[in-house]
Amino acid sequence: MKTIKINFILTMILSLAIVSCNNDDDGGGGTPPEQGLDGLITADLTLDPSVTYNLSGDVRVAEGVTLTIPAGTEIVSAVGTGNYLAVLQGGMIDIQGTPTNPVVMRSSSGTAGSWGGLLLCGNAPTTAGEDVTAEVGGLVYGGASASDDSGNINYLIIRDAGAQINADSQYNGLSLYAVGSGTSISNVAIINGADDGVEFFGGTVSASNIYLENNEDDAVDWTEGWNGTLSNTYVVNTIQGFSTAIEADGTASNPTIENFTAISSTGGLAVQMKAASTATINGFTATGFDILFEFAGTSTAAELVIDGAAANTADDAVYASSPTNASDFAWATDNIVGSALPANITSDLTLDPSIEYTISGPVLVNSGATLTIPAGTVIVSDSGTANYLAVLQGGSIDIQGTAGNPVEMRSVDGNPWGGLLVCGNASTTAGTNVTAEVGGLVYGGNNDTESSGSIDYLILRNTGAQINADSQFNGLSLYAVGSGTSISNVAVISGADDGIEFFGGTVSVTNFYAENIEDDAIDWTEGWNGTMDTAYIVNTIQGFSTAIEADGTASNPTLNNLTAISSTGGLAIQMKAASTATINGFSATGFDLLFEFAGTSTPAELVIDGAAADTADDAVYDTSPTNSSNFAWATEGLTSEALPANITTDTTLDPSVEYTISGPVLVNSGATLTIPAGTDIISESGTANYLAVLQGGSIDIQGTMANPVEMRSVDGNPWGGLLICGNSTTTAGENVTAEVGGLVYGGSNPTESSGNIDYLILRNTGAQINADSQFNGLSLYAVGSGTTIDNVAVIDGADDGIEFFGGTVSVTNFYAENIEDDSVDWTEGWNGTLANSFVKQDIVGFSTSIEADGTASNPTLTNFTAISTEGGLAIQMKAASTATINGLTLTGYALQFEFAGTSTAAELVIDGVAANEGTTYNTSTTVEADFPWIDN
Template identity: 50%
Template structure:
């Protein structure tokens, strides 16, 4: 952008020069109205006077020299005209330039001995060399002269060319009095300049914030100028913040001397970015070299005797291959903080020089080493020179050889392998995103690895997780995160991984490779070879001293996580749509994984869990796996095994797969040998909500209920529960349902017959509804028969004996404990139950199998069922305050010898086709109905007694039935008493209602 502004200024000055020249030539050819000159009687250029009137009043921006202007739109009452001054020639006295003046350079400007040239911030000098004069166009500070360049970050000094072509001019040359191997008063290759002496503290001035562009003019067939040429410049000279751009030769070259410099940016210099010879022995600190144009020579070339200069923090990056560092003859250097990326040749020793001449990070240079460390110089610091908005993206590649902390405000691009070396720690703060660049280095070579002895510290949070992803957003784009530790593995010590020759394994089971918290890894699983792929997170022999918590592995082409031996434990893992195995281990891993949730919604995956190799009995504590695509849940190969507690499996075709003849006893599930015939369809033991930080979904408003409740569980009334299939409360377990909870049967999920809630014999339910907030069990279809309602199996007596089998679900019920307690129910609404079991049977709204008197049931509404409202199968349970409306078979039904009491029951029939208000069947244990009011608007039968069944009824009120009392199968009327006397089959029993329907407003409103 700055270059374009300068070009515009040059056009402006040229226009001004044209006007001045034209004004001085009025008498050539005579005045005309189209000669582009204000002459004759004109008051403007070709207008006014004897010419056509000017089209506008004179202004300071009409591009006409008019009014009192002395130039086009300048001078007079307008702004001062821009001055242009040519600096060419000898500068023989102290001179300070003016940043308001545009300086040109048409030849050599030479600062003589004893003279200082001061160039303030914001000054621009533009080389304007005629064709063929480039060699003679440069700025030189002679030996004994000084230059003071006072640029700032916001207003650098700029030296450039008007043609904007590399090689336009000769750049800046400084000649000093320090030592050089060429001796005193050596002659430079251009201009016969003299340089060199004995004063190593020589001061040739200071340079701060200088940009030199398009230098490198040809001197002779063998030589060119550099951007900045330093001949024997001494240590008293200060040089800081210099950018050397687009030169045809070197960016900077040191010819001997002792000067040090810092903060150099060198971009696309066609020979060497940095060059030295003649024994330079200063220090260059923080140099960034960039090559994006092909054909350059090197990033660094060193020649001649070795003065052992120092390079402190040198980052060189090429997108065009080439050579990074070249050392000729006996030259050398001490280099620290070296980062090289993209070069084909890293170190090139010419002329037989010893590699020991070059010390890199304290040791001899290694010609086989890549030195691909992460950048040690931040290109952001040179935004003042590049004009780019740098810093929004930074490339990660190479070795991290010293502790490094990333910046969460920077969008990092991973280009190739980022390797955290032994002894170094990579810290990644909360909110950092690293995006693998799919095109930069190829998927197989693009991954992050923490080498054995290195550490990683991922500091994500629920609000700001660390994200590792890819720009292609396709499974298999990159290799994920690999950590190599020093713990034990069946592969022994210093095993070699299948990728990158990564070494892992040792004898320290407490090895610490760092910590990971709140990390998302997406789109990993790149192909390594025809047999292998990367995982999202790969843990080679990682030890128990490492902490790993809250990790999400998403959309991987291979495993989500794989443990290769080691002892590391981890917790709170979310694994979604990893195409091979969600969780995999081998080589004897024996840590613990706590709270893992696996989700498969894309077909073609392998397993939720694959275990292979020797069995060191790792532990999985709370594992929930859910598939909408079938597939295999758990697969164990060879002798592998595990101890698993809190297992919940849903939607898989194969639950357990033992390959290679491994014993099922190797796998312990909830304290027993694995059972290949068991479904392990327990209710989820890991809350999907807890991973909202990774999924980005608004979870928690809806949760699925299905499977076995194997541990005490309390629902949350703020969650809308969906019943998908059977929810079974196991023996010894209590399901607590607080006031205000709603459970909605999903009609489509598993089929009506399989969708119900059952409390198994020995289990308990605690429904804690209130008048203001009842518990509701309903269906999303809102049709009678949508689902199977609530079934409770108890241990009380029944005429079917002990351990009878119910007509659905192989539910076992009945025993000898008439005081059995299956829990408590208060303020419960059951709607749309009565699903078909078989051609002869349906579910009821509330089914009570051998439930004992220790169970308390009160305030229950049974609405719109396709079969009975409530049915008692034996047992001794009593209940009260029942409201039953439009149940299509019987509102109240009992059989198998029930002998409890039902108090305050109200039955309402407003739809035709029902069977009865009350049906009693089987042997007569004389249950009691205390206050029974039944109302029908559709006729029908009120009370029906089959076989020898009977009851003691008090407070009976019947209204609207065609048949009030019906005895089937020859049972004796004496089996039934109403208010203490034998029932009268001809009586109307039409007394006023004994139960006030208003008491059920909590259910009917």
């Protein structure tokens, strides 16, 4: 039976239900009016594009009836397997969309698989027979008319289809049951489907210009002897677990596929041939798939002819002959859904900085299109390897950040995402039109001066998602990018792989900042030969790889003014495979190893300041003037209550906020950190956590007796405390490196000022780096006499309370309680004054109340009181250090003095005479009651 017979009365009732539905509009020109669409359509019906149609149930176009859907019409389906639009045998559909006004069919929920999509049932041949019943909806299809006409479809978008009836039966986006060659189908986009995008069940229909995005089963599927043509198809999959781009099944009817492009960012299978089905493909491009072909059952590669030859099943086979590009489908993809960036940007698009945009899946800026991102725009990506922003060959990006309003891209949850990738046409030793290790992206050409756009003031956070052990995303990946591209002021922060990586190309970068990058902060390969001017790298995390990794051909890029700082040791520069480089201006501090030359590389291939790299253990490089203050635009500001890693402009804390330290906090040259009375700072414990004032920086702690400032660890375990690095004199020299944090100190200005400290309590300090290096409570590195330090208490410290490394600074009113090493320690020629000190020891096994070491610089201590309830040693003089103490009280110690090495009692003058173990010392006027503010 070729027609569906229905009771006349029921037919009329259903027909009237359609034509007499609510036609009210909203009367105000706002939200479009809505109208129901359901039941059997038994008379020709033309929809109104100004109305949104709500599809409910199985809407069927009966035999002899035409449903006309004008351009711009939207049909919204209810959710469930019983909701679909079907054209029955002998019925017709006329979808009249245009590029600017496509017809849209979608579900009300926006969820993949939430409705049944569009089904056409024709009278063309199918190997299943005639008048057979479809697996869905009980629909009848199949006949003997190869030229059967079911109508016309042009510029149609179908979303969210593919509802599942059961394990064996599912709807598709567009289901074509024995549809004949008289039917015209072109410009169809099927997006976000839970089953196949388009499936041909026999028939002779042809289709052209088909776009298929993120369909969970097969993008294109045929069976039952379909033998039409499919022209100009583009498939993109950014989801995990899809089945194929093409599944071919059934009789060997040999349909023809012209210009088929398929891209996957998640691997998977491209083409599956089943049951000896055959096909001819002319023009085929497939990138990003784990497997190109699978021949199931009796199928063989000979049954799939591509560009005149049997499919090439070699592991390294490459297919890139289809010219079909996502830009052909701008009409379907160039729209932003809410704040979500579209998967394919195929024409110029400018974002709105007042909107926070989201990335879910790859966002591809296609050839001929420019994505413009104004200053202040924020883009938040889903985490994971499927989420990134890529500029394809011929595409362009224009990031217009400013110092006051940078553009920021980050992940939604702090976990790694794919970052920003730019693919150019410049030269690379990998070749021309090669495939990237990530995303199946194509790059490389012979235009070294090509431009992929402009990037200025961009912050990238949380990048570096890992695809597998050998392939990872970076913060900024530059694939064969040409010198016409402008890149300046880029910061990559907290990256799980490289910060910036150059894959060949000729592009140059100015002002690059990298912070806590787990692999290489800067990496290049494949013959990059551009320039990097002014770069600053800081690592406060354990286990990073390098500041620079250089690999590949000896293309000799130039780096001007590179500063790299590590507080956790590690390797600064690794040269591999005889790569070469020239560095003009290089400073590196805190690394265990400056250089590693792997394979055939030698120091001669790395020229620094005009000479081969110096691999001596005591080599020092400090010629770069680059400071983190160059990157205040990227590093300033508090994240919630967390102190920033780099303070590069004047910053005043809020005493009503409890601040946290996670990693080093560095107050840089030219910046002052002001900490008002009553402020609390809580640090994570461990050696990577401390507050340091660098040379030229300043601190102003404004505590009061009633409201001291307090710094402590979060769990009572040791942290790194407060360190100040000055430019005063030290016997260690000038610009020397501290034993902790790779900090630089020492100069020739004994009167310099590093700021002010008043009423400060330090608790739980003294984290141990190794057997020879520990943090203290307050570490004063070559601090000058212009610095004022009054009313400081260090309590429960695992190393020294206060230690002076040279310098001329003086301290008044110092309190130390239960310090495990030395309460007061000096070395390297400190010659300031310590007045009014009280040391209290109630723990077993401490070292001393005073340890004096180094050159005989003779500092003066006035009114020093030390009390022990556990015996121990009071004062140790080492290496002929000298001191004068006016007013000393020592109580409870087993031994008052120890003179180590060449030291003698004559070098410690107490109240005008040499120290004497037999003397009782009780002349200090300082008592514990002088420090009541400690308990406030």
